[in-house]
Structure formats: C-alpha cells, structure tokens
Amino acid sequence: MAKPLLLLVLSLIFLSFLSPTLSSTISNDIDWWCNKTPHPKICKHYYMTHNPKVTNSTPKVKSEFKKTIVQIALEESLKAETHNKWLGFKCRNKKEKAVWNDCVQLYEETITLLNQTLDSTTKCTNYDMQTWLSTALTNLETCKAGFVELNVSNNVLPLMSNNVSDLISNFLAINKNDSMTPDTERYKDGFPSWVSGAIILVDGIVKSRYECN
Template sequence: MAARIVLTYFLVPFLLSSTIVGYNSDEVMSWCSKTPNPQPCEYFLSHDHRNTPITHESDFLKISMQLALDRAMQGKVNTYSLGSKCRNGLEKAAWEDCLELYEDSILWLTKTTSSKCTDYDAQTWLSTALTNLETCRTGFTEFGMTDFILPLMSNNVSKLISNTLAINKVPYSEPSYKEGFPSWVRPGDRKLLQSSSPASQANIVVATDGSGNVKTIKEAIDAASKRSGSGRYVIYVKAGTYNENVEVGKKVKNVMFVGDGIGKTIVTGSKSAGGGTTTFKSATFGEYP
C-alpha cells in the first residue's frame, strides 16, 4: 500500500542564555554552524554537563551522537507518560508504535557510541534511528490525528540525529558481491541458500497440511525463541499460503527462513491503516522490539 505522507517537524521553543553552562559560547556557535540544524545543537551542546573538550571534528561527532542518544532516551520517557492522554484506540495504536520505535532507535544510537562502531556502521544506525522517528509520526498522520498527542512529543531528536548524519559524512559505496551473494554473506550461509533440499538443513519445518513439525510460522518462531544455544536456526516453510502477520522479536537471534520459492511459499496478511492498524504494524513479515 502506498500512501502520501506529510511529515511535520516540531521544535520545542527555547531561549539561549548569555551564560553558557559548559562550553564557551563562541566555540558552541562555531561547531554548530557546521550542522543543518544549528539551533538545537547550540542549546543542547551548551547545556551538556560533560563538557568534553572538542579539538577535532571526530570529537564533535562523538559528542553529537551522545547528545542525540540522551535526547532520545528522554523522548521515550516523555512519550511513555502520554499514554493516558490518548483519546481513542487509533491514537493509542500510534502511540504504542512510537514507544517501540523509540526503544529501537535508542538501541541503534547506543551502537553508534561504541568504540567498535565504524563510520559506515554509524551511518546505517543513525539513518535507521531517524527513519524510526519518521515512522512514529507517520502513524498519527495516517489516522489524521496530528493535533493532540504528536505535538506533545516534540523534542528535537530528529534534528540532532540529522546533525550527526551530516557530521559523519560517509559517502555511498557500491556493495561488493561474491558468487552472486553480498560479500558479507558467509560461505556456510551461501551453501545453505543454494541447497536443493532445504528440509534436510532445517531445524524445524512448517507446513499447512500438517506434514511438517508445526502448521504456522508463529509456532516455529516460538520454538526458535525457546531453543538453547545461539547457533543458526533454520526454519523451512513449505509451499502453501500462510495467512498470518509474522512478527520476529529482537530476542530471537540468528534465525533463517527458507521457503520453496516465489509463488509457492506465500505469506499474506490483511492489516491496514483503513482497518485501524498503522502501516508499521501491518507488515506481513516484520521484526519488532
């Protein structure tokens, strides 16, 4: 389903005091002028109690990532407190999405602050976090409910993440392939994908006709979540039509789904914004926090 979404940015009003809590005001303005959204950068940087020295752009990048993370965590707390203010079921559904999406964004933003995170990884995680917040807003706009809860959620997180993306400045590079697969796909996984008999490689087989271990994909995911160990868990879904909206939780790690091919293994659902479900939750097959 395609929809034309109008996104509205909200900026919490604030005044810059002539007395700067941490950094020198000239230093703050100099660094923040390099970002697409200098105003929130100036405010939150000048009120950053850590006051970490900024000598190089790499220092500014780390601080910007941390500021975005701090503000996202506060945004989640603020969003949670708004639950009791939801006026109806549709607003409640959009609000619940936002809580999940904030949790997800915090996870990705936390990854960017790790010393093991490369610039390329950071660009991916930051982009994902920013997309999550846009998806949060989309839930309200889909239901035509942008007049009450959504303005109360305004907190500058999107602008701070956009600033960090601009500072990171990682150019796009064409992906590399090996044997027809992206280079990051390991040899063992390539063999598994190329196998002519996926059932023999599977940990569990799903079949609507009862010829497998379980009849629904959900049952297979539940089994995967209860397994011991962290090795690859292969779920083979035999040919058939599966009328279910599949949700894979983030705690279900290292799971691979293998079907019988296009037009044979079919997973279909009927959730939509028209039926009272946000697009975020209408996915036929999705991963959720």
C-alpha cells in the same frame, strides 16, 4: 636602523606563534562546528546546556564532535522515551493508542541504534553509523507519519515533539562525507568486522544469520 629591524623580526616571530593559536581557537569553537550542521541553533543549545561531563570542553577533532552529538541524541532520546510512555493515558481511542504504542517501540529501537553507534566494542565504520542513524531518523519520522496518516495528530503528537530528529540529522550531515564508501579495511567477505553469523540452508538457498559481536 638596527632597532626598527629588530622590532620587525620580533613582531614576525610573535605573530608566527600567535597565528596557530588563533587558528586553533577558531577551529575549536563550538560555533564553528555547529555552523556546519543543518540545525546550528539546536546544536549550540544542547552543546552549551547539556551534561557538563559530556560538554566540558570544545571538540578538537571531528570524530570527537560527532561522538558528542550522538551522546546528546541518546540522552535526549531516553528522556523522550520516558515522556512518551507517560503520554499513553492521553490516547482517546484505539487508533491513537495503536500509533502511540508503535512510537514507543520505534523510540526503543532508536535508542538501541544510538547505543550501538557509541559502543566502542562494536568497531563500526562511519558507513555503519550512517546506516544505523539513518534508520533511527526514519523511525522517528515513521512515528510522526503514523499520527498524521490516521488523522489523530492533534492530541498526543504535539506533546511528543522534541529535537531528537534534528540532533540525529546534524550527525548525519557531519558524517556524510566520511561515509561515502565503506571502510574496506574493516570489511571481510563483504561484511563489517563487527558482524558474525552462521550460514544456514533454506529450501536449498544459502542464507546467513548475522548479529553484532
């Protein structure tokens, strides 16, 4: 009787150590993270095939996962910007040239916003990141809409296709619950701590000019 009881106790002890390990493995698996995004296939593809320096380990916490998504989106945006600039010679008329030029500028602004989100000195909140990357996503959608609205989407636009929008959408979905309300601890006088500015008077109305520190 004593031997079976001893084996049972040892088994329970073993399982108690094994269970957290299994749980940790599951929660840290990239599939587990990517399946929480609206574009899981794209998430997995880029996470597994991207720069080893960025993806050499599975994220252990959500903040690490979010940061990696933005890093990947930034690098893909830089590639897209270079490619899009090269496509300028394919524009057949002034309309295409005008929309293409707008797209190049919109990608440049998107890259700035992605860099701003990753900048550790900015000390931005989840709310700030959601705002900035929502703007970045709007930029990319505006680029596509310009070609469609001018009815010139059959030439240059297909060559500009990439997954940057989906990568940013993945971040926004993961970050959404974290950004429902601004982080009040980082806000002063209604503005984030990374904001500084000068109060100016225009036609008797007090206005502010703000910029990131």
